[in-house]
């Protein structure tokens with residue numbers, strides 16, 4: 001009895017501490033919606049709103065750091081740098097599973113109900129076109145060249 005009671009007390013005090021200060025992990029989900037205005041988002045939104053800009057696999061992979069991270073979900077590329085610290089599942093898992101990659105499979109596995117297109121609408125970069133390397137290409141690209149007839 002005693003150990004349980006003291007564990008409960010401990011848990012209670014931890015909880016109080018967590019609620020009294022900043023959340024230990026991520027802020028509550030709705031905090032994202034009332035975040036301060038972000039110049040980066042404004043710039044991305046202005047450039048990307050109607051964007052049919054195609055992002056190659058190589059370009060996606062080049063945005064894989066904590067300070068500059070893109071991910072592809074359902075064929076759309078988003079800048080997730082600002083979202084890391086707001087992600088309800090934690091920043092670290094988002095970084096590891098998504099930065100610089102196509103994260104559609106893990107995203108759908110974790111939370112297919114999350115409306116990423118809406119949550120990250122100001123961070124939409126363009127369309128993911130892994131097969132169309134426009135910058136020299138890797139082995140599995142479509143091999144189009146400047147001289148080929150379109």
Ligand code: HEM
Pocket residue numbers: 029071073080083087088089090093094097098103106107110111114115116119120
């Ligand atoms: C960039 C796109 C993503 C967005 C906008 C997003 C958003 C969210 C949201 C809104 C929740 C809370 C869901 C709920 O409570 O119903 C959540 C939870 C979570 N997310 Fe993500 N997420 C993203 C990507 C990912 C990825 C790539 C992973 C990789 C594993 C992931 C793992 C998780 C986990 C583990 C949770 C906690 C689930 C739980 O507590 O039951 N998320 N995410």
